[in-house]
Amino acid sequence: MAELLAAFAKRGSHVARDTSGTVYDPEVAKLVLEELLVEAGVKILLHTRVVGAITDQQNRLVAILTESKSGRQAWVAERFVDCTGDGDLAAQAGCQFDVGVGADCTCQPMSMLALLTGVDPHAVREFIRETGSAAKRRFLHLMEDAGISPSYRAPTLRHLHSGIYSIMTNHEYGVSAFDNAAVSEATIRARREIHDIVDGLRRLGGAWQEIAVVATAEQIGVREGRRIRGRYQITANDLASGLRHKEAVCRATFPIDVHALSASGNLEIDQTFKKGGLKPYDVPYPALIAADVDGLLLAGRCISGDFVAHSSYRVTGNAVAMGEAAGRAAATSALQAVLPHELTWERIQAATSSS
Ligand SMILES: Cc1cc2nc3c(=O)[nH]c(=O)nc-3n(C[C@H](O)[C@H](O)[C@H](O)COP(=O)(O)OP(=O)(O)OC[C@H]3O[C@@H](n4cnc5c(N)ncnc54)[C@H](O)[C@@H]3O)c2cc1C
Numbered sequence: 598m599a600e601l602l603a604a605f606a607k608r609g610s611h612v613a614r615d616t617s618g619t620v621y622d623p624e625v626a627k628l629v630l631e632e633l634l635v636e637a638g639v640k641i642l643l644h645t646r647v648v649g650a651i652t653d654q655q656n657r658l659v660a661i662l663t664e665s666k667s668g669r670q671a672w673v674a675e676r677f678v679d680c681t682g683d684g685d686l687a688a689q690a691g692c693q694f695d696v697g698v699g700a701d702c703t704c705q706p707m708s709m710l711a712l713l714t715g716v717d718p719h720a721v722r723e724f725i726r727e728t729g730s731a732a733k734r735r736f737l738h739l740m741e742d743a744g745i746s747p748s749y750r751a752p753t754l755r756h757l758h759s760g761i762y763s764i765m766t767n768h769e770y771g772v773s774a775f776d777n778a779a780v781s782e783a784t785i786r787a788r789r790e791i792h793d794i795v796d797g798l799r800r801l802g803g804a805w806q807e808i809a810v811v812a813t814a815e816q817i818g819v820r821e822g823r824r825i826r827g828r829y830q831i832t833a834n835d836l837a838s839g840l841r842h843k844e845a846v847c848r849a850t851f852p853i854d855v856h857a858l859s860a861s862g863n864l865e866i867d868q869t870f871k872k873g874g875l876k877p878y879d880v881p882y883p884a885l886i887a888a889d890v891d892g893l894l895l896a897g898r899c900i901s902g903d904f905v906a907h908s909s910y911r912v913t914g915n916a917v918a919m920g921e922a923a924g925r926a927a928a929t930s931a932l933q934a935v936l937p938h939e940l941t942w943e944r945i946q947a948a949t950s951s952s
Pocket of ligand 1: 646647648680682683685686707709765817819820896897898911913914916
């Protein structure tokens with residue numbers, strides 16, 4: 598993450614470094630990440646979905662199937678890393694997984710984000726999240742005064758640069774990340790809500806009279822999909838006790854963050870899962886190794902953990918460190934011709950720390 602924040606700044610965007618990575622310019626992030634991958638010799642295939650997996654008789658993942666404008670293709674590799682967020686590849690390969698919480702597997706809500714413009718940052722300063730936690734409440738009251746009732750009751754406005762803002766003010770409840778029709782409906786509903794809210798703010802006049810949507814997100818934000826069963830499962834108890842593990846790939850500090858699971862929970866401030874409440878804890882390497890299929894690593898929000906633990910480790914700063922760790926593990930295990938679970942994190946570090 599430190600390397601990325603420095604690279605964003607080098608490319609002229611200082612907001613990430615100035616806010617300790619809380620806010621970043623998505624266009625600069627896209628550019629920097631693509632540049633780093635191209636420089637590293639990674640071949641990128643955009644607009645390509647993993648749609649199937651092939652395992653051999655030893656239950657080892659040997660190939661994946663993808664679909665794109667090039668049609669259906671098969672890819673053979675020594676090792677694979679599932680970074681689909683939803684654990685699509687691991688599920689296709691036959692791994693067991695958990696979803697959401699309770700008997701009906703309720704997941705955290707999805708949210709559509711958008712970029713806005715047309716507002717003077719000084720004039721709306723009190724509503725910008727980085728000025729303090731009261732900003733969200735003030736923004737909600739402003740919306741309510743304008744007759745707007747946002748589906749997410751903690752509307753978050755962030756100033757990225759030169760009068761460009763991001764806004765998060767939408768919640769889509771009970772949408773399965775694996776139901777394409779439901780995700781499509783939620784996306785259409787969420788986009789309409791963002792435009793309705795911006796229209797409402799514009800009608801307030803004054804500082805808001807020129808507000809406009811620059812873009813809505815390329816895809817609705819999914820907080821939660823499958824949690825693939827790994828060789829270690831991170832639990833709420835690990836967070837409470839501040840787990841120390843000899844194979845730690847990173848130490849997570851982000852609070853427990855379960856957004857309301859239903860519209861009524863949002864309105865009444867659901868207290869079932871309290872925010873915060875953890876000691877910094879380790880993410881162990883075995884939580885990144887699929888338990889049921891060999892040769893498959895996991896990184897990001899689909900790693901192995903329970904519902905509460907997921908609500909903390911799912912965030913970007915942790916996902917980046919897990920991705921780096923899984924990449925190092927995949928490379929070491931391929932080069933040393935052993936499976937990922939036959940390696941220790943110490944051995945992976947020794948093999949990759951000088952390169
Ligand atoms: C609205 C919202 C607000 C958030 N706010 C914050 C925040 O303030 N701070 C923070 O740190 N984190 C935040 N998070 C959490 C954070 O963004 C994610 O949890 C994090 O991005 C997880 O990273 P990931 O790489 O595991 O998954 P994702 O970011 O979801 O990436 C998965 C990628 O895989 C692709 N993919 C999915 N399925 C397939 C497939 N079958 N084939 C090919 N590709 C596939 C997707 O298109 C996507 O590009 C937020 C999340 C949401 C939704």
